[in-house]
Amino acid sequence: MTRTGPMPAEGMATDMSTPVQSEIDAEIGALHEAAAKAVAAGAPAEVHPRRDFAPYRSSVLRHPKNPLVALGDPDAVELSGPVFGVTDITELDSDLTRQHPGEPLGERITVTGRVLDRAGRPVRGQLVEIWQANASGRYAHQRDQHPAPLDPNFTGVGRCLTGDDGAYQFTTVKPGAYPWRNHLNAWRPAHIHFSLFGTAFGQRLITQMYFPGDPLFPYDPIFNSVTDERARQRLIAAYGHDLSRPEWSLGYRWDIVLDGPAATWTEAPEEDL
Amino acid sequence: MITPSQTAGPFFGYALPFAGGGEMAPAGHPDTLTVHGYVHDGAGQPVPDALLEFWQAAPDGSRTGVPGSLRRDPVTSAVIGRDGVGFTGFGRVPTDADGHWVLRTLPPPATAPYLAVCVFARGLQHHLFTRIYLGEPVGDPLLGGLPPHRRATLLAAGDGVGRYRFDVHLQGDEETVFLELS
Numbered sequence: 001m002t003r004t005g006p007m008p009a010e011g012m013a014t015d016m017s018t019p020v021q022s023e024i025d026a027e028i029g030a031l032h033e034a035a036a037k038a039v040a041a042g043a044p045a046e047v048h049p050r051r052d053f054a055p056y057r058s059s060v061l062r063h064p065k066n067p068l069v070a071l072g073d074p075d076a077v078e079l080s081g082p083v084f085g086v087t088d089i090t091e092l093d094s095d096l097t098r099q100h101p102g103e104p105l106g107e108r109i110t111v112t113g114r115v116l117d118r119a120g121r122p123v124r125g126q127l128v129e130i131w132q133a134n135a136s137g138r139y140a141h142q143r144d145q146h147p148a149p150l151d152p153n154f155t156g157v158g159r160c161l162t163g164d165d166g167a168y169q170f171t172t173v174k175p176g177a178y179p180w181r182n183h184l185n186a187w188r189p190a191h192i193h194f195s196l197f198g199t200a201f202g203q204r205l206i207t208q209m210y211f212p213g214d215p216l217f218p219y220d221p222i223f224n225s226v227t228d229e230r231a232r233q234r235l236i237a238a239y240g241h242d243l244s245r246p247e248w249s250l251g252y253r254w255d256i257v258l259d260g261p262a263a264t265w266t267e268a269p270e271e272d273l
Numbered sequence: 274m275i276t277p278s279q280t281a282g283p284f285f286g287y288a289l290p291f292a293g294g295g296e297m298a299p300a301g302h303p304d305t306l307t308v309h310g311y312v313h314d315g316a317g318q319p320v321p322d323a324l325l326e327f328w329q330a331a332p333d334g335s336r337t338g339v340p341g342s343l344r345r346d347p348v349t350s351a352v353i354g355r356d357g358v359g360f361t362g363f364g365r366v367p368t369d370a371d372g373h374w375v376l377r378t379l380p381p382p383a384t385a386p387y388l389a390v391c392v393f394a395r396g397l398q399h400h401l402f403t404r405i406y407l408g409e410p411v412g413d414p415l416l417g418g419l420p421p422h423r424r425a426t427l428l429a430a431g432d433g434v435g436r437y438r439f440d441v442h443l444q445g446d447e448e449t450v451f452l453e454l455s
């Protein structure tokens with residue numbers, strides 16, 4: 001068998017069923033085009049990725065085929081949500097470079113921004129959690145078999161509570177891109193996973209933050225599962241020179257706006273509370 | 274200007290689950306219920322890399338919750354578990370290698386007789402909400418609007434004394450009812 005691309009990762013299937021990048025690109029292109037046509041015909045732009053987005057192969061058997069059932073329940077428990085406090089975090093949680101005896105390798109960065117609800121109001125005192133690969137693109141997770149070095153001084157897990165203005169901040173190192181087995185020569189653009197809570201359970205969000213100018217964007221079916229270009233742009237942090245610290249770290253800014261039930265942001269009449 | 278969702282991917286397991294995440298009931302509480310089940314994909318295979326989160330009203334009906342689900346030791350930073358006094362209302366459980374999960378909690382009140390569930394998984398690009406009803410309340414607006422075979426997917430099955438079984442089917446003939454919170 002001849003290979004035109006680089007050697008696949010050890011153990012990777014190389015049979016005919018493993019798609020190549022050009023096949024994934026064509027599938028993404030067709031889906032984006034169809035979505036753009038729908039918007040041109042008057043459909044609202046899709047904010048979230050499609051759960052059924054075949055270029056990301058693992059989505060195929062992991063999405064419901066029935067439509068979601070609208071829960072028009074003004075008394076739903078999902079309109080309230082869990083709370084967290086000072087007992088749930090420690091001071092070191094938000095600095096991923098200080099969780100071990102030594103300093104991790106990589107480009108030291110800070111990531112800061114605000115968590116807001118649909119109405120633009122800050123989400124106060126809520127839990128923000130992040131996890132990421134190290135600077136070499138390797139997760140401290142047993143299932144990550146990418147042959148890049150682990151860093152004994154980097155775990156890649158952070159937590160903090162938002163401030164009164166909804167602000168969060170983490171100090172970490174810039175994660176590396178990493179390969180995965182969605183298709184032959186598949187690479188994820190560098191990203192940090194974010195987990196967010198609003199004031200309502202229905203505002204829950206897990207997402208990924210990307211870095212500006214990443215050359216891998218066009219090739220990644222996960223990033224491109226968000227079919228609307230402007231929505232995809234909202235996943236990319238901005239470099240903030242004002243956030244960079246001289247001779248210390250580079251700064252990135254990324255605000256997060258939570259979706260969620262309208263009842264959590266429309267001011268309800270007092271008697272309905 | 275809403276921020277899009279992205280999959281939790283395969284590697285959340287060392288970041289999001291925490292010790293005692295499924296132990297919502299204070300240890301030894303006489304009213305403790307065990308709720309457990311499997312997560313299945315559209316081929317009927319177990320999903321070993323899903324994360325389930327739970328939110329419910331306290332037995333007294335309150336919905337404010339209390340902090341402390343991930344209570345930490347400020348010396349070692351280890352998770353030392355809930356203090357067993359307040360009921361946080363929040364649980365988080367990853368599925369095992371066989372797609373199984375277990376939660377121990379207190380019964381929700383009659384005014385909101387269900388557990389709200391949020392499902393995350395590798396391959397799932399945007400989380401899914403569902404509900405676990407422990408018993409079938411009369412006049413529930415959600416259940417009342419569903420045909421029987423769909424309604425059944427939201428009802429936990431009795432599985433022995435104080436124990437309930439609830440499977441999540443992401444896709445397929447037994448596909449769970451998932452909710453749009455609009």
Ligand SMILES: [Fe+2]
Pocket residue numbers: 133188191193282284
């Ligand atoms: Fe990742």
